[in-house]
Amino acid sequence: MTTARPDYLAKVNAAGLVYTHEDRVSTSPELYRYWRDDAYYELSPKEIEVLHRASASVFAMLEEAGDYLLSPAGAADLARFGIPARAMRAIAESWNEEPACGSVYGRFDFRFGGLNHPEADQRIPKLYEFNADTPTSLVESLVQWEWFEDNRSLGATQWTNMYEDLVVAWQRNLALITRKIGAMPTVYFACSAEDASHEDEMNTLVLRDTCAAAGYRAETIYIENLWVDGDGRYRAGEDGPLIQVIFKLYPWEHMVHSEHADDLFNDMLDSGFNGASYQGGTIWIEPPYKMLWSTKAILPVLWKLFGNDPDRSQYLLPAWFEGQQPAYLERLGYVRKPLLSREGADITLHRPNGELTMGEVQGYGEEGFVLQELALPPVFHREDEGKDVSTVLGVWMIDGEPSGLAIRESHGPITDNFANFIPHVVSR
Numbered sequence: 001m002t003t004a005r006p007d008y009l010a011k012v013n014a015a016g017l018v019y020t021h022e023d024r025v026s027t028s029p030e031l032y033r034y035w036r037d038d039a040y041y042e043l044s045p046k047e048i049e050v051l052h053r054a055s056a057s058v059f060a061m062l063e064e065a066g067d068y069l070l071s072p073a074g075a076a077d078l079a080r081f082g083i084p085a086r087a088m089r090a091i092a093e094s095w096n097e098e099p100a101c102g103s104v105y106g107r108f109d110f111r112f113g114g115l116n117h118p119e120a121d122q123r124i125p126k127l128y129e130f131n132a133d134t135p136t137s138l139v140e141s142l143v144q145w146e147w148f149e150d151n152r153s154l155g156a157t158q159w160t161n162m163y164e165d166l167v168v169a170w171q172r173n174l175a176l177i178t179r180k181i182g183a184m185p186t187v188y189f190a191c192s193a194e195d196a197s198h199e200d201e202m203n204t205l206v207l208r209d210t211c212a213a214a215g216y217r218a219e220t221i222y223i224e225n226l227w228v229d230g231d232g233r234y235r236a237g238e239d240g241p242l243i244q245v246i247f248k249l250y251p252w253e254h255m256v257h258s259e260h261a262d263d264l265f266n267d268m269l270d271s272g273f274n275g276a277s278y279q280g281g282t283i284w285i286e287p288p289y290k291m292l293w294s295t296k297a298i299l300p301v302l303w304k305l306f307g308n309d310p311d312r313s314q315y316l317l318p319a320w321f322e323g324q325q326p327a328y329l330e331r332l333g334y335v336r337k338p339l340l341s342r343e344g345a346d347i348t349l350h351r352p353n354g355e356l357t358m359g360e361v362q363g364y365g366e367e368g369f370v371l372q373e374l375a376l377p378p379v380f381h382r383e384d385e386g387k388d389v390s391t392v393l394g395v396w397m398i399d400g401e402p403s404g405l406a407i408r409e410s411h412g413p414i415t416d417n418f419a420n421f422i423p424h425v426v427s428r
Contacts (some may be wrong), residue, residue: 041424058127101398104286156425297370
């Protein structure tokens with residue numbers, strides 16, 4: 001614990017964290033104080049190194065899993081992902097593009113109790129899931145650096161390199177895209193206008209600002225204002241210019257079922273440079289192949305491919321598609337996860353004694369479920385509230401490399417939309 005800065009709310013709001021749900025008179029501050037200025041986690045340089053190594057290892061496994069899923073050997077598993085046929089060519093072409101480009105960021109969620117945790121299994125990071133397509137909490141992950149600068153006596157540094165790494169990521173990716181389309185593009189940044197909290201909007205603006213810092217012209221637009229013209233091309237509004245490159249904080253699983261889904265994927269077939277001029281077609285960031293990673297269907301695939309690898313399996317939790325799990329899983333306990341849910345929605349924890357803990361019901365699950373062996377997050381006691389909290393560590397991946405840390409606490413084993421964001425320091 002530490003003392004909250006007197007002006008912390010004004011500072012974090014000014015930095016873009018406008019969705020703090022702050023209510024100073026609430027009798028349950030944990031439900032309303034998303035950003036906790038009066039608490040922090042301390043990690044050692046060695047623990048940061050362990051998280052870095054785990055993240056790099058899992059990312060390498062994901063790359064191998066992508067190759068497997070798009071090969072004949074992986075066809076049966078890929079069918080469980082529920083990806084419409086209309087998207088498969090775009091997925092394969094974006095995956096096979098060399099040199100790789102079009103993917104900027106993602107976030108792993110790990111269980112990790114630290115190297116001094118009394119339980120040996122908690123001393124090794126274990127992957128809960130990969131937020132590969134539309135990860136948020138980037139704003140607060142960057143805002144925590146300002147908190148650290150005001151609290152430098154608490155630690156030596158902080159693992160918060162995302163802004164600088166994003167600038168470099170845009171430079172690398174957009175240089176390749178510029179070569180592909182034959183001109184330096186304007187990059188549009190889109191999210192939905194329906195997000196009343198402005199969380200998606202502020203996260204999108206961070207990505208836009210880092211793109212502008214990389215030297216590219218950047219514009220914003222709501223996803224609802226995109227216009228498909230008579231030729232099936234995407235424009236910035238009905239009379240707006242053609243969109244060559246767009247970042248969207250909007251899920252692919254919604255886009256593949258949208259009104260213009262056929263136009264969307266037909267348009268992608270033409271993206272690129274042909275002869276003397278750009279021939280049309282929009283390039284989307286994150287790319288279509290993220291549909292292979294942004295679903296929890298990837299978890300049983302990772303376990304199938306690497307569960308017997310003594311080095312790499314240490315970072316994975318055993319997982320299966322529902323109906324393929326071993327009988328002994330009932331004795332160990334498990335978590336039933338919809339393939340596409342967010343913020344703990346429609347997740348059910350099955351403990352070995354039969355006790356159930358359920359996430360908020362939001363209607364996910366029609367797409368299918370996976371079962372992941374039960375591995376409860378580390379629990380720490382918060383003295384100021386007299387309550388235990390469960391902690392999940394997020395590692396940002398920028399252009400395929402570990403870049404920084406985001407820590408969230410919840411008052412239960414499921415990390416949901418009432419979780420608190422807690423800054424961190426790295427010890428001297």
